[in-house]
Amino acid sequence: MSRPLQGARQAFHVMAKPNGPICNLDCKYCFYLEKESLYPNGSDWRMSDEVLENYIRQYIESQDVPIVTFSWQGGEPTLLGVDFFRKALTLQHKYANGKHVENALQTNGVLLDDAWGEFLKEGSFLVGLSIDGPRGMHDHYRVNKVGQPTFDKVMQGLECLKRHSVDFNTLTVVQRHNSYHPLEVYRFLKEVGSGFMQFIPIVERVAEAPSPYGLVLISPSVKSGGVSPWSVEPIQYGRFLSAIFDEWVRNDVGKQFVQTFDVALESWLGIPQSLCVFGETCGTALAVEHNGDVYSCDHYVYPENKLGNMTRRRLRELVDSGRQQRFGQEKRDALPRYCHSCDVRFACNGECPKHRFLRTPDGEEGLNYLCQGYKLFFRHIDLYMKFMAHELQQRRAPANVMAWIRHEERGALSEVRQGRNETCACGSGRKYKRCCGATENLMSVT
Numbered sequence: 001m002s003r004p005l006q007g008a009r010q011a012f013h014v015m016a017k018p019n020g021p022i023c024n025l026d027c028k029y030c031f032y033l034e035k036e037s038l039y040p041n042g043s044d045w046r047m048s049d050e051v052l053e054n055y056i057r058q059y060i061e062s063q064d065v066p067i068v069t070f071s072w073q074g075g076e077p078t079l080l081g082v083d084f085f086r087k088a089l090t091l092q093h094k095y096a097n098g099k100h101v102e103n104a105l106q107t108n109g110v111l112l113d114d115a116w117g118e119f120l121k122e123g124s125f126l127v128g129l130s131i132d133g134p135r136g137m138h139d140h141y142r143v144n145k146v147g148q149p150t151f152d153k154v155m156q157g158l159e160c161l162k163r164h165s166v167d168f169n170t171l172t173v174v175q176r177h178n179s180y181h182p183l184e185v186y187r188f189l190k191e192v193g194s195g196f197m198q199f200i201p202i203v204e205r206v207a208e209a210p211s212p213y214g215l216v217l218i219s220p221s222v223k224s225g226g227v228s229p230w231s232v233e234p235i236q237y238g239r240f241l242s243a244i245f246d247e248w249v250r251n252d253v254g255k256q257f258v259q260t261f262d263v264a265l266e267s268w269l270g271i272p273q274s275l276c277v278f279g280e281t282c283g284t285a286l287a288v289e290h291n292g293d294v295y296s297c298d299h300y301v302y303p304e305n306k307l308g309n310m311t312r313r314r315l316r317e318l319v320d321s322g323r324q325q326r327f328g329q330e331k332r333d334a335l336p337r338y339c340h341s342c343d344v345r346f347a348c349n350g351e352c353p354k355h356r357f358l359r360t361p362d363g364e365e366g367l368n369y370l371c372q373g374y375k376l377f378f379r380h381i382d383l384y385m386k387f388m389a390h391e392l393q394q395r396r397a398p399a400n401v402m403a404w405i406r407h408e409e410r411g412a413l414s415e416v417r418q419g420r421n422e423t424c425a426c427g428s429g430r431k432y433k434r435c436c437g438a439t440e441n442l443m444s445v446t
Contacts, residue, residue, distance in 0.1 A: 010319075011063055012063075012284040013284060013285045013286070014071070014286050014294075015071050015285070015286070017287060018047040018052070019074055019079055020036065020039065021036045023075045023076040023079070024110060024145065025142060025143065025144050026147070028141040028143070028230060029141050029175055029228070031204055032074070034215055035215075037214030038213055038215075038301070038303070046084075047080075047290045051291060051311060052084075052087065052088060053091050054310065055288060055315070056091040056095055057095045058316070060099060060101065061095070061097075061316075062316040062319070063099070065099075066099060066100060067099070069101075069102045070103045071104045072088075072104070072105045073105075077105055078105075078111040078112065085105075085119065086119070103124070103125045103126070104126040104127070105126075106171065107127060107128070107129060108129075108154065109157025109161075110157060112160045114160065114164070117160045117161060118164060121166050125166065126169070127161055127169075129157065129168050129169070130142070130171050130172075131189075132175070133181065133184060133185040133189070137178040138154065139151050140177045141173075142154075158192060168194075169198065170194040170197050170198065171200060172189065172197065172199050174199050174202065174240055175232055176229065176232055179232045182239070185244075187247075197256070198258075198260075199240070199258070202230060203232065203369055204218075204227070205217065205218040205222075206225065220300060220353060220356075227369070232370075234370050235373055237370055237373035238372065239373075239376065242376065242377050244258065245258075245377070249402070249405065250402060260275075263275045264347055264381060265388055265389060265392075265398070267347035268385040269393070276352075277351050278348060279349060280332050280349045281329050281331050282331045283327050283331075284319075284328065286298075286318075292311040293308075293309050294310055294315065296324060297327075297354075299352065299354045300327075300354070307321060331349070331353050334366055335349070335350045336350075336364045336367055338362060339360075339367070344374065347378045348368075350366075350368055351370060352368075357369060384401055384405075387401050387404055388401050
């Protein structure tokens, strides 16, 4: 197993949970709500002033990069109120030491009002808004504590962000229900003004009985267990992405940004993927709970993945620990042999280890549940990604792919209509295949 050079200091990212799993919604598919069971004696879920200052100081000091980004999630972080985050900005300014500090906040949007809008704009926050599509698709799983729909409240929050010119993107959980309506979801998000979209597949397994800690959703380290009824189906996830890609690549390149498509282009360019699930290794995206407990990953908040507490061990020490290094490298080292010969491995890299609970055709453990979907999707986009990668390498705009597709499809349609051996309709007297049908492609894709 390869190890990083002694003394190497990678940049890392932390997802902060300043009020733990506490939320004002009760989304049926949420994997984080049950983490409340890990802290049965903690009645005060608000991150204390001491822990907040400790976290901000250590996180900035630990980063050997000019720009440090804080990510605030939950639960629902807006439950803490504007004053909590004003205090965070003050502390960031105190400890910045010449570094530029940025903030991102993920929210369900229900509590957003003008006071929040003014603050988020003033603090230059990037806001991630959780919304799963039009009313019926969003409300299918995203309900409040009494089971009532939340769509109208979320849309009010979205209008608040737009009214105050707050930068935002949308995070859409792709689940069993909305996965069958890809274009409705995509067109809706465009219509409401989302310029940057994240599509996150939900895959969870449910235990027959709760763990000793009261957790019902199965830890990634356990290979058995049935997939939940709200989890997206593998092939359908591939179809969902492919359908949206087909519309995007013909009409919206350079106008709408879809995270999965952007990261795929990185793969076709041969550069390291900026999204951990597609990277060859992981381990540089951690989570910190309200009391300072640090976990290997936001999706690995289980007792066996707790690295320690940053109030007792330095954050950088926990990130650089052999335990965390092994966690990150195991993504590559435990990849099944079956995956090594896959034609789309360069783009997938086995995706998130959390989803690797199937067996390969030859019986080896560790195949990703979404494998079939990713194969379908990455093979589907290959031709277009090669074109866009070539354009970038030639210092041209990837958006040229839209004109190329129109040219190719017009040519194919003309050929079907009159036949390659028929006299060309342009009046030259030659066969179509030796006249207009012989027009060279804009680019020869290899």
